[in-house]
Amino acid sequence: MAEPTAEPHFLRIGPDVPGSPVVLSVPHAGRAYSPALLKASRLPLRTLEALEDRLVDRLVWRAQASGAVALVARAPRAEIDLNRDQREIDPLMVTPPPPPGSVLQSARTRGGLGLVPSRINGAGSIWHRRLPAAELDRRIAEIHAPYHRALEGALAAARDRFGVAILLDCHSMPPQEDGSGASVIFGDRHGTSIAPDFLDAAVAAARACGFKVGRNTPYAGGYITTRHGNPARDIHALQLEIDRSRYLDRSLRSPGPGFDAAAEMIAHVAAALAIKALAPPEAIAAE
Known part of the structure; x- marks a missing residue:
């Protein structure tokens, strides 16, 4: 369905030797259709773009410039979707369907937002036909698995150098319609x-x-x-979600007046x- 490409499926940006214990991840802003x-x-492409965390990749440059990978x-x-388990598959969209024991059913797969999205809210089914199993296997082997190996490697390198590593996984969320909700949400898997x-x-x-x-x-x-x-292995992970209306224009497609402030945040x-992470133990104990 999607031919192989010589272009990389993701970019590793930053120094070979990490300059910070923080590693940034931007899994949902890819635009190489x-x-x-x-x-x-x-x-159409414009509708597929609704799945993106629009332009979040352009928000992390200030953080990366300080030495973070x-x-x-x-x-x-x-x-x-790099933020899904490779087993989170809607079996009805794959041919031949995967063995039942190899599939992890979740609310996300039932909602059409599994490893390969099958539906977009308000637009219906995405694909003309079911995805060949061989193509799904290719995407996992060439895109999903290497991305997570690269994350593991970056986090291990940061921990080896600094004694601790922290993953900041960057996303964006739909605007709060009444403007009363949080504009940034941190997710830590409920403290774990x-x-x-x-x-x-x-x-x-x-x-x-x-x-x-x-x-x-x-x-x-x-x-x-x-x-x-x-955390028990000194590798921590935190998800960051930012309201798209805080950094995009009214169309939610292009940078808005708050773009620089979001990058600064x-x-x-x-x-x-x-x-x-780098505070000496006695400073942490004294707080």
């Missing part, structure tokens, strides 16, 4: 993916930048946070996490 993928879709997807979410003092530092940094902050509701962190966050969060 292949001609074959677009041909396979019954929906960033893993940024180029493959679009319509092709494969990151130490509380790191979460507190991230929350304080976002608030200091003028953002209203929520925790875990309605976004508690996805597969990336669950898979890579392991993410940089402040990354810096606060790094400062907390």
Whole structure:
């Protein structure tokens, strides 16, 4: 369905030797739609783009410039969702269907937002026909698995150098219609993916930048946070969701007046996490 490409499916940005214990992940902002993928879709490109965390890849440059390594997807979410378990498959969209024991059913797969999205709310089914199993296997082997291996490697390198690593997994969320909700939501899998003092530092940094902050509701962190966050091994993971209306224009497609402030906020969060991670033990004990 989507021909192989010589272009990388994701970019690793940053120094070979990490300059920060923070690693950034941007899994949902890829815009490299292949001609074959677009041909396979019954929906136009503009509708497929609704699956994206629009332009979040352009929000992390300030944080990355401080020495953090960033893993940024180029493959679009319509092709494969890097924030899903590779077993989260809607069996009805694959031919031949996968064996029942190899599929992990969830609310997301039932809602059409599994490993390969099958539906978009308000637009219906995405694809003209079912996905060949061989093509699904190719996407997992060439895009999904290498991305997660690269994340594991970046986090291991940061922990080896600094004694601790923190993954900041960056996403965006639909606007709050009444404007009363949080504009940034941190997800830590309900207290399991990151130490509380790191979460507190991230929350304080976002608030200091003028953002209203929520925790875990309605976004508690996805597969990336669950898979890579392991505080017992000194590897922590935190998901960040930012309201798209805070950094995009009214069309929610192009940078808006708040774009620079959003980038600055993410940089402040990354810096606060790094400062907390690198604080000497006696300073932490004295707090």
